[in-house]
Amino acid sequence: MVSAITSLADLVKRSARDLGFDLAGIAPAQDFGELDYFPQWIEEHRHGDMRYLETRSDSGELKRKSIRVAAPWAKSVIVCALNYNTAQPYSTQSEDKSKGWISRYAWGQRDYHDVILPKLRALEEKLKNEIGDESTARLKPRPFKEDSFDKEVRLWSYVDTGPVIERVLAKYAGIGWIAKNTCIINQELGSWLFLGVILTSLELTPDLPPPDRCGTCTRCLEACPTDAFIDAYKLDASKCISYLTIEKRGDIPEALREGIGRHVFGCDICQDVCPWNREAAVTALPDFQPRFRGQECPPHTLVNPDLEWLATISEEDFRQAFRGSPVKRTKRAGIRRNAIIAIGNSADQRFLQLLRELETDPDPTVAFAARWARCRIEA
Numbered sequence: 357m358v359s360a361i362t363s364l365a366d367l368v369k370r371s372a373r374d375l376g377f378d379l380a381g382i383a384p385a386q387d388f389g390e391l392d393y394f395p396q397w398i399e400e401h402r403h404g405d406m407r408y409l410e411t412r413s414d415s416g417e418l419k420r421k422s423i424r425v426a427a428p429w430a431k432s433v434i435v436c437a438l439n440y441n442t443a444q445p446y447s448t449q450s451e452d453k454s455k456g457w458i459s460r461y462a463w464g465q466r467d468y469h470d471v472i473l474p475k476l477r478a479l480e481e482k483l484k485n486e487i488g489d490e491s492t493a494r495l496k497p498r499p500f501k502e503d504s505f506d507k508e509v510r511l512w513s514y515v516d517t518g519p520v521i522e523r524v525l526a527k528y529a530g531i532g533w534i535a536k537n538t539c540i541i542n543q544e545l546g547s548w549l550f551l552g553v554i555l556t557s558l559e560l561t562p563d564l565p566p567p568d569r570c571g572t573c574t575r576c577l578e579a580c581p582t583d584a585f586i587d588a589y590k591l592d593a594s595k596c597i598s599y600l601t602i603e604k605r606g607d608i609p610e611a612l613r614e615g616i617g618r619h620v621f622g623c624d625i626c627q628d629v630c631p632w633n634r635e636a637a638v639t640a641l642p643d644f645q646p647r648f649r650g651q652e653c654p655p656h657t658l659v660n661p662d663l664e665w666l667a668t669i670s671e672e673d674f675r676q677a678f679r680g681s682p683v684k685r686t687k688r689a690g691i692r693r694n695a696i697i698a699i700g701n702s703a704d705q706r707f708l709q710l711l712r713e714l715e716t717d718p719d720p721t722v723a724f725a726a727r728w729a730r731c732r733i734e735a
Contacts, residue, residue, distance in 0.1 A: 364486065365561040371482045372436050375475045376641075377552075378545060379437035381529030381563040385423050385430035385555065390524045390534065393590070394421045402586075404594035406603055411519055419519035426519040427555050429510055432562065434479070434554040435522070435529035437540075438472060440464070440644045441548035441636050444659050446628040447619075448579075453702035455660040456695055459598065459622025460548060462682040463646040463658045469515045470680065471643045472552040476513035480554060483511065487558070510557040515550075522551040530563030536588040537576035537626040543569065546636030547627050569632075576626035581615035597623035601694045602686050606721055613697050613728065620666055620694040621683050647681070658683075663702070664710060666695035693725045700729025708733060 365382050372380030395418055403409045411419045419426040423433070440461050447457045461468060487509060516522060523540045527533060532542035532549070539547045543566065570588075577585045584595040593599045597619050600608050608616070627633055646659045656665055656677070669677070674688040683691065696714060699707045711733070714726035 364483075364558070367486060368434055368479070368483060368560065372434070372475075372479055375478050376438070377436040377475060378439045379531050379542060379549070381435050381526075381531050382560045383433045383435055383525045383528035384562045385427070385433055387422050387424060388524050388528060390527070391421050391521065394418065394521070397590075402592045402594060404599055404603065405605070406593065406599070420521055423520060423525075423555070427512065429557050430512075430555040432556050432558055432560040433520075433525045433529065434556065434560070435526045435531055436472075436476065436479070436552045436554075437526065437531050437542070437545075437549045438468075438475075438552070438641075439545050439548055439637055439639045440468065440550055440641075441546065441633075441638050442645055443638050444646060446633075447624050448628045450660055452660060453618060453704060454663055454706075456618050456620035456663050456666060456698050457624075458620060458658050458661060458683065459624050461550070462621055464644040464681070465647050466643045467680050467682055468550050468644075469517075469682075471641075472515045472550055473513060476515070476552045476554055480511045480513060483556075483558075484509075508557070510555070512555040513552065514555070515552045518553070518555075520553060520555070522553055525553055526551055527565045528562065530566060533566050533568045533570070534589065535576065535630070535632075536570050536574065537585070537630070538589060538591045539627060541569070541630070541632050543632070544637070546633040547630060548633065548636055573631060575629045575631070579625050579629045581617055581625065582612050583615075597625075601690070605690070607724055608693070608697065610728070614701060614732075616694070616697055617701050618663070618698040620661070620663070620691060620698055621686055663695045663699050664707070666691055667699060667710065667714065668692075689719050689721055692719070692722050696722065696725040696729050700725075700732040703733055705733060 369380040398410060398418060413419055413425050417425045423430060523534055526540045532540040535541045540549055541547045577588060582595045582597055584592050586592050595612060597616055600612060600616060601619055601621055646657055648657050656662060671688055678684050708730060711726045711730040715723050717723045
């Protein structure tokens with residue numbers, strides 16, 4: 357059995373890499389200055405309609421403003437990262453306006469949650485076996501009791517589902533620095549990284565945060581089509597294309613529709629233009645390689661997908677095409693709305709007849725988007 361916390365920390369990181377993670381590190385479970393802005397960010401409604409970010413403790417404190425509020429028993433956080441970049445071109449390298457854009461992370465054969473969480477669970481088991489099964493328990497969140505703290509080791513795994521802000525923890529676990537576009541950048545791998553965390557009551561030797569290497573570069577800030585950046589390191593999520601095409605329900609504000617361009621699910625622009633991603637490593641994992649729909653010739657691919665296909669996709673086709681995919685989050689109505697807005701931004705008159713037909717669609721959001729798109733093309 358490993359007794360020294362330094363040795364245990366080393367074992368955790370080695371085990372994470374053995375399980376297939378590209379990076380692993382440990383952060384202390386403490387307050388971080390980067391989170392001081394979070395309450396103001398919520399107060400200013402920069403989170404749009406993402407109400408889950410407003411989750412509070414019984415005492416009324418925002419859980420995500422401090423890990424001490426979300427998990428007062430935690431002493432360390434294990435942070436693991438997995439590269440999802442594939443060899444396909446970036447969104448900024450395509451000019452075909454009849455095609456849409458789905459964010460790189462959502463192309464894969466499997467939902468990243470289903471890939472990462474089992475690895476985190478396996479890492480938990482490895483840790484349990486090392487320190488002894490009888491002292492270890494995975495518990496559901498419950499009120500903290502000081503007198504029971506030392507009697508058990510707690511382990512909670514999250515893949516962007518917990519009341520923590522993973523990128524801040526990733527910084528202090530040595531995974532990378534927080535860039536001006538608020539993404540984590542690793543000097544060797546770039547920013548195409550999925551993050552998973554394990555909160556634990558074990559006190560493990562933490563890693564050191566790397567220096568910020570963004571320098572004077574502001575390409576990510578300047579490239580955003582919807583001006584979603586309030587300033588460097590500060591994002592107004594309610595203007596972000598990822599939020600608008602994934603989380604936003606109903607009609608998208610008219611002032612932001614043009615900026616959406618051809619994006620139908622998520623956005624990669626601020627990462628595409630980043631110099632640290634010019635020669636970013638490519639993953640060999642089959643799980644993250646782009647999927648194709650059926651065996652049609654040519655098949656529908658999620659890389660530069662056909663806009664007409666998405667605008668008219670049936671419920672059954674949507675379920676089949678996006679089974680086990682993050683794209684399901686926007687729902688069929690959302691992907692159709694987004695595709696129609698992208699059609700409007702294409703200025704391609706070949707779509708006018710299709711748009712006239714979609715103006716009578718029973719879904720009011722789809723019909724409204726079609727009317728807007730037709731008017732934009734005819735203008």
